Amino acid sequence: MQSLKPPEKPCNGFNCDILESISDGVFTVDDKWLITSFNRAAEQITGISRNQAMGRPCWEVFHSSLCESECALRYTMESGKPVVGKTCYFVDSRGRRITVSVSTSVLSNDQGEITGGVETFRDLSALESLRLQLKGGFDMGELISHSPAMQKVLELTPAVAETSSTVLIQGETGTGKELVARAIHSLHRGREAPFVAVNCAALPDTLLESELFGYKAGAFTGAEKSKPGRFAQARGGTLFLDEIGDMSLNMQTKLLRVLQDRSFEPLGAVQPEKTDARIIAASNKDLEQLVEMKAFRQDLFYRINVVRIDLPPLRERKEDIPFLVDQFIERFNRLYNREITGVDPQVLSLFMAHDWPGNIRELENVIERAFVLCRSGEIQRSHLPRELIIRERRENAPTDLHTTKQALEAANISRALKQTQNSMTRAARLLGMHRSTLYRKMKQLGLIKM
The missing domain is CATH 3.30.450.20 (PAS domain)
Known part of the structure; x- marks a missing residue:
């Protein structure tokens, strides 16, 4: 044959x-x-x-x-x-x-x-993965973390992005909820469509309604032209509803109808319009607690709580502080054309002892403020905000010496690897230790995953 x-x-x-x-x-x-x-x-x-x-x-x-x-x-x-x-x-x-x-x-x-x-x-994926392990662990777009507390978030994000399910992100102010939402959008098949963000806490009901749903010409005095709302702008993409826990019960009812019917009516319209925007909601409040207090609709909570991501506060992921500091210094060096090399060990020790109620945003603001006073070299205590120093003295918070020591070691190793383009041999020589000792320390500090 x-x-x-x-x-x-x-x-x-x-x-x-x-x-x-x-x-x-x-x-x-x-x-x-x-x-x-x-x-x-x-x-x-x-x-x-x-x-x-x-x-x-x-x-x-x-x-x-x-x-x-x-x-x-x-x-x-x-x-x-x-x-x-x-x-x-x-x-x-x-x-x-x-x-x-x-x-x-x-x-x-x-x-x-x-x-x-x-x-x-x-x-180069394998090489890039190794580089990220040496640098700090987990990576997802702008989200970089060395903390096991964040590993679950960064592992869940790509899986969530493959679906079009509604997502609820909960976390304290400044933990990076919008960054996670943008990471989900950037990994979704509709990444080329718009990512539209709305802060629900920043607008009163009347303005929020027109902002979300838009309006037709003549809908009210002064509405000379029709204006598309955020649902219309986000067609095919993602609508990020930030601080949804601050939305009034009246607006919650209107939002619930949109999520149920996948349609909305602009102010002054006679026909509803369809929406296929993916909804990602975020809140710095415990929505389950608000439901118990009758301040948030239970049926709306069930609608948005399809997939839930809880972001840990910075005080629960302090091992990330040295790497976040390096990241912010790199960014502000480019922005302000400076040559800041890092932070003084005393400054890093203070950072590790601080609870950071404003989380990553507060840390970023502290570093940016230091750039105003520090022109070159290392950031010193004198470059930090006065209120941070006063708070440290008032609280007299005991520093976890073991945690601080580990953070300093991790920061020094990270800096040495960066200076030597991730060469273990040259980094070990720069740190004054044998290559095997460096490798053992990196495993102990979690810089290399087993």
């Missing part, structure tokens, strides 16, 4: 067997940016089959961070110059952000005319 040969794989002039055997992803495009070949490794890395990719514009397949303004392949095809080892990321078929290293070159015919381009990309 004659066997059937599999169809030829389009390789655009390349040796198919070679392209199929290498571990790097390879694809080619013609002069119209349509994909003309796509090897097996490209399928595995992107999660997109060859049949799905062929004939489509490359930016539709990859959703890369370079696509909009710094496309390496476009630069190569326009200039004729290759690009080697440029790091970027793209979003795979499951919505995950994949870090890759890309290289590009041109394709030309026998006359030397450019007919297209070829790009190879190498998956």
Whole structure:
């Protein structure tokens, strides 16, 4: 019986067997940016089959961070110059952000005319994961944590993002509820649609209603033009209702109808409008307690409490303080064009002893305020807000020496790794210890996950 040969794989002039055997992803495009070949490794890395990719514009397949303004392949095809080892990321078929290293070159015919381009990309996810472990542990967009208390949040976030379920985020003021909401949105398949945030505590009922639902021209005196509400603006995307616990019972009733019917009526409208916006609600109050006090509708609570994320306060994740401090210093150095190298050990000890009622936002404000007084070098106690020093003396809070010592060790190791581009050998030499001692300390401090 004659066997059937599999169809030829389009390789655009390349040796198919070679392209199929290498571990790097390879694809080619013609002069119209349509994909003309796509090897097996490209399928595995992107999660997109060859049949799905062929004939489509490359930016539709990859959703890369370079696509909009710094496309390496476009630069190569326009200039004729290759690009080697440029790091970027793209979003795979499951919505995950994949870090890759890309290289590009041109394709030309026998006359030397450019007919297209070829790009190879190498998956750096494992290397990026190791870098994050050395830096501080868990990562999700702007959310970086070394704390086991936050691990559950960061592990739950991608799973939540894969669904369109309503989410309730609870946590004290300043714990980063909006950051979590934005992380969920950025990982969702509707990430390209708008993320619209509304602070329910900042507006009275009449303004909040028009803000959420919008209004038609002539709905009230002065309404000369129709205005779309936040539900309309968030179509296909995410509507973030911050501080929903401060919403009045009257507005809660109107919101409940929207969540039940997935429709709303702008002020002055005669027909309802549909909404497919995903709802993420947040509160710094205990909504279950408010339900018991009859200050929050029980049926609305059940509607928004489909998936619940509880953010721990900073006092319960103090091991994150040294890493947050480094993160804020990096940010403000770029913003204010400074060269602050870190904080004095006494300052870090004070930070570790403080309970941070304002949580991460308070810590960020303290660091930013220190930048006003500190021009270079390390941030000293004299650069801190007076009220923070006074509160420390008044409370006379005993410092947990073991926790502070661990935090200082972790901060020093993190700084050494950063200075040596995560080289364990050079970092150990910089810290004056053997490489095996450094590795053991990192395991003890939780900087390397087992």
